[in-house]
Structures are given as structure tokens and as C-alpha cells.
Amino acid sequence: MSTIKTFGTVDPRSLAQLERCMEVGDAEFGVLCADHHPGYSQPIGGAIAYEGYVSPSGCGYDIGCGNKAARTDLTRTDLGALGGVEAIMREITRRISFGMGVPAQERSDHPVLDKIRHAEFAPQRKLHQLAASQLGTVGSGNHYVNVMEDEEGRIWVGVHFGSRGFGHKTASGFLALAQGLPFGGRASEGEMDSPPVLFEVGSELGESYVSAMELAGEYAYAGRDVVVGKVLEILGAEAVHEVHNHHNFAWREDHFGRTYWVIRKGCTPARPGQEGFVGGSMGDESVILAGVAGADAEQSLFSTVHGAGRVMSRSQAAGRVRRRKRWICRNRECDRVFDGEGACPDHPDAGLKRVWVEEQIKPGVVDWPAVQARLREQGIVLVGGGADEAPEVYKRLPEVLAAHAGSIRVKHTLRPLGVAMAGRDVQDLYKD
Structure with missing residues (x-):
């Protein structure tokens, strides 16, 4: 008998997606975090513990999408000497690339690129040039670079993005293999409510996927490290504390006395004491949180929100x-x-x-010029972005966090000073 733990107001379609995935994969435990909404096959904000499977459709196209936040040694008053927030954000967008297929403004040499060149799963080796060109790029959609201020006036840098084209081609390649096509073949994406794609643990395909997924996750970590490092360089700052996590990934974990592959799609890992960085929308506060022990935490598979959660589609x-x-x-x-x-x-x-x-x-229903004016009134410098990422498109982060009060605690609240995103004229196939 399966057990599903839900947080917040439950969306029926998301619940049905989770139930379908669990039934097909004979999964015993599933979770819907409070920011959940429908995704492709597995809902965003959903976590599933499979005993015998890994799921490329569960990890999604943006393998290793996640967040990194770094507290700097600067305070708000230090930013004036750098020309102010607007000058800082313009320099960030000058030096860091946003959008689909755009190569990095400044190439970065990183050990992960050598690992890709000699990848255990051979087809990934052919993606080396793509990976090298996009390392340190941010993408579009809900991906961003933020400069923020905490309750004590300390400056934080926060970023959100994943494994870019390297991860997308890795994921689509395995979905093609699952359909009997060669890696690199054009796989059918299926419908939103399609059954999950599952690979048996221990099978050749399952082992290959785990190896390729872990390398894509390492690449995502490297990309976020590179971008945060460039922002610190622009600020002339040092990082005194860092919080870094995936939220689209598969982890091998122990729960309730057994070992599972936990597939988190838009869920932040939150074991007791484990920190996570969770962003709000472009106009809302973000938080640094930590997991706490308790029944809610155990039943959640030590998972929590990865953001506020969408309440309307991009086209709406x-x-x-x-x-x-x-x-x-x-x-x-x-x-x-x-x-x-x-x-x-x-x-x-x-x-x-x-x-x-x-x-x-x-x-659409969002008045984008009014949103831009409102952000200016709030003192937030926005470079890029569009109506599909406006604050009203999302739930309020404090509300979804409150639904998880028994399993997390908020350590820091971060107010946005500057937000950099891809502009409306950028299309991105690799976004979350």
C-alpha cells in the first residue's frame, strides 16, 4: 500500500500524476510539496521513492537544476562604491550570458569538462564542445542571478539554473533510448499526463543513466560555481558562507529502514540540519532554510519546496x-x-x-509595464525578465513555507536588490 504525504492546497491533476508514477513504478512513498504544480509525467514539487527504478522523466530535461547562494563579506553600504546596484547588474549581464544556445562570454576551464571528455557513458563525450561553450551560462525562463540583502544588511549572491544543453541532450538521449531509438534520436515527448519513463536499477540502461545523470549534475554544480564566482569578482567580494543544492535529481537514500532511489523533481533536499536556498519570484524575498527532525520531515522524504510554485501558465x-x-x-x-x-x-x-x-x-493577464514600475518602486533593479515570470504568476513564498513548518526552519530572509534574467526576446529549450 502506497503512502503519499501532501503539503498545502492539493492540486488534483498533480496528485493524479504522482499516483500514476507511483503505481507504474510500484513505489511505496510519495510527496507533494506545497509549491507543486503539474509537470511532464511527474509533477513539479513531487518526490517519489522507488526501490527498483530510476526515472529520467522524473529528473526531467534540466538534470541537476538547482540553487546556489553565497553570503559575501560586503554590506549594503559597500555597494555604493561599486556604482550602485544598477551598475552592478548591468556588469553581471555584460559578463554572464543568458538564453538559449548562447556561448559563455568568458570561457571557463573546469575539471568537469575533462570528465565529460572521458565520460563513462560514451555518447556524452560527443557533448564536450557544447558543455564547454555553455559552462557558466544561465539560461532563461525562471533562471536568474540575484543580488540580495539579509536581515542584517549583509549581501548575498543567489543563482538558479541547471545543466544547460549538456543536461538537456543527455536527458533527451535517454528518452530516445527508452523508445528504442539511438541516443540522439528524436524522441516523442509524450503528453503531460503520460506514464513515467523508468529504468530498472542494475540494468545496463539504468546503470548508464545513473552515471550520465551524475555527470550532468556535477556539470550543473560547476556552472553555478562559475557564475557565483564571476559575480563575486564583479563585487570584489569573498564568499564567507555557501549553500548549494540540486532540486531535479535522483538520490540513493535510506528511508524507513530501506534503501531507495528518491526522485525529486522541483524539491529541495532537507535532512535535519541540511541547508537549502529557496528563491521567491523576481519581486519577493528568498530564504535560507534548514531541515528539522520530526514526523513531517520523515514522511516528506526529507524534501521541501524549491520555490513558490506557479499558479498560472506562461501563456496565460x-x-x-x-x-x-x-x-x-x-x-x-x-x-x-x-x-x-x-x-x-x-x-x-x-x-x-x-x-x-x-x-x-x-x-496575457499580466500587465508587464505595471510590474516593472512596481519593482522600481520597491527599489528592485530588474534586468531582463518578462510577464511569464512576474510575481503574480507565483504563490507567495511565506505561504508555502508555512505549510512545511514542521519539517524546516527559516534561517535567513533575503530581500532582492537586483535581479538579472534573460529578456523576453530569448527562447530557451533548456530551462526548468
């Missing part, structure tokens, strides 16, 4: 758009768009560049 928030190549003025203060090459009449010396531009077909 931002509307439907058509994307096509247009020309825009290189002057940052100009928003004019042109059909062909030439010069901007307002800034003839600035030049034009060709970019993907989104043209609204159907309006």
Missing part, C-alpha cells in the same frame, strides 16, 4: 506571441523595431542588430 500570464527576426536599435534607451537594415532615425549612429522579437497575438 504573457499571452500568445509570434516570434520572428526583426531589427532593433542598439541604443539601450530606444525601443523602436524595424523590418530591415538601415539606421534608426532617432539614433543614426547607434546601428541596428537583428534579434528575435515577440509580437503579441493574444494578450
Whole structure:
């Protein structure tokens, strides 16, 4: 008989997805964290303990997606000497790449790249060039770089992203293998409510997936280390404390006297004393939390939220758009768009560049200019972002944290000062 522990208000579709995964995989224990919402096969915010399987659909396309936060040796007053928050955020977006397929502005040499070159699962070796080009890039969607202030005025750096194209191609390759196609074949993604893809533990495919997944997770850790390191360099700061965790991954763990593969999809590991960094939306506070002992913690498989949790889809928030190549003025203060090459009449010396531009077909419910104005009033410097990531698209983080009060405690509350995300003209296949 299976046991499901739920937190917060339960979404019926998410619960049905979890139940389906558990039934197919004969899983005894499952969890829905308070930030849950429907995902592909396994719900986001869902954790499942399989005794005999690992699940590539459970880990998802962004293997090793996670968060890293670093408390610096700076305080809020130190930022003035650096030109202020806006200058800092502009420098971050100048030196760090955001978006799909964009190579890193500054290449980074890291030991994980040599591991990829000699990967145990041979097909991953062919992804070395892609991995090298994207190491230290952030992606788009809900991925970000934040500069934050805690309750004592200390400055923190926080980042959220995963294994980029390397992880995406690894995941899609195994989904292709599961469908009888070669690694690199074009696998069918299936429907949102499809049964889970499961590999037997100990099988050749299962062992290969675990090896490849762990390498993708190591690459994700390396990428977050690189990005946080660059932000610290921009700030001229040192990290005095770091919190780092995946929330899309499979862990080999002991629970209730037995050993399982715990698949967390959008869940932060939270064993007693284990710290986690959980972000809110672009306009909300984030937290550093730690797991606490107790029945709730055990029944949750020592899992907690990874964010606030979406309450509306991206298309509902931002509307439907058509994307096509247009020309825009290189002057940052100009928003004019042109059909062909030439010069901007307002800034003839600035030049034009060709970019993907989104043209609204159907309006969304979020008033994006109003959101931007509200963030400015709150003193938050936002570079990039879009209506699909507005604060109203998410639940409130304090509410979802309150639902987990018996299994976690909040150690620090972090107020956003600056938020850097990919802009609306960026599409990203590798996002969470």
C-alpha cells in the first residue's frame, strides 16, 4: 500500500500524476510539496521513492537544476562604491550570458569538462564542445542571478539554473533510448499526463543513466560555481558562507529502514540540519532554510519546496506571441523595431542588430509595464525578465513555507536588490 504525504492546497491533476508514477513504478512513498504544480509525467514539487527504478522523466530535461547562494563579506553600504546596484547588474549581464544556445562570454576551464571528455557513458563525450561553450551560462525562463540583502544588511549572491544543453541532450538521449531509438534520436515527448519513463536499477540502461545523470549534475554544480564566482569578482567580494543544492535529481537514500532511489523533481533536499536556498519570484524575498527532525520531515522524504510554485501558465500570464527576426536599435534607451537594415532615425549612429522579437497575438493577464514600475518602486533593479515570470504568476513564498513548518526552519530572509534574467526576446529549450 502506497503512502503519499501532501503539503498545502492539493492540486488534483498533480496528485493524479504522482499516483500514476507511483503505481507504474510500484513505489511505496510519495510527496507533494506545497509549491507543486503539474509537470511532464511527474509533477513539479513531487518526490517519489522507488526501490527498483530510476526515472529520467522524473529528473526531467534540466538534470541537476538547482540553487546556489553565497553570503559575501560586503554590506549594503559597500555597494555604493561599486556604482550602485544598477551598475552592478548591468556588469553581471555584460559578463554572464543568458538564453538559449548562447556561448559563455568568458570561457571557463573546469575539471568537469575533462570528465565529460572521458565520460563513462560514451555518447556524452560527443557533448564536450557544447558543455564547454555553455559552462557558466544561465539560461532563461525562471533562471536568474540575484543580488540580495539579509536581515542584517549583509549581501548575498543567489543563482538558479541547471545543466544547460549538456543536461538537456543527455536527458533527451535517454528518452530516445527508452523508445528504442539511438541516443540522439528524436524522441516523442509524450503528453503531460503520460506514464513515467523508468529504468530498472542494475540494468545496463539504468546503470548508464545513473552515471550520465551524475555527470550532468556535477556539470550543473560547476556552472553555478562559475557564475557565483564571476559575480563575486564583479563585487570584489569573498564568499564567507555557501549553500548549494540540486532540486531535479535522483538520490540513493535510506528511508524507513530501506534503501531507495528518491526522485525529486522541483524539491529541495532537507535532512535535519541540511541547508537549502529557496528563491521567491523576481519581486519577493528568498530564504535560507534548514531541515528539522520530526514526523513531517520523515514522511516528506526529507524534501521541501524549491520555490513558490506557479499558479498560472506562461501563456496565460504573457499571452500568445509570434516570434520572428526583426531589427532593433542598439541604443539601450530606444525601443523602436524595424523590418530591415538601415539606421534608426532617432539614433543614426547607434546601428541596428537583428534579434528575435515577440509580437503579441493574444494578450496575457499580466500587465508587464505595471510590474516593472512596481519593482522600481520597491527599489528592485530588474534586468531582463518578462510577464511569464512576474510575481503574480507565483504563490507567495511565506505561504508555502508555512505549510512545511514542521519539517524546516527559516534561517535567513533575503530581500532582492537586483535581479538579472534573460529578456523576453530569448527562447530557451533548456530551462526548468
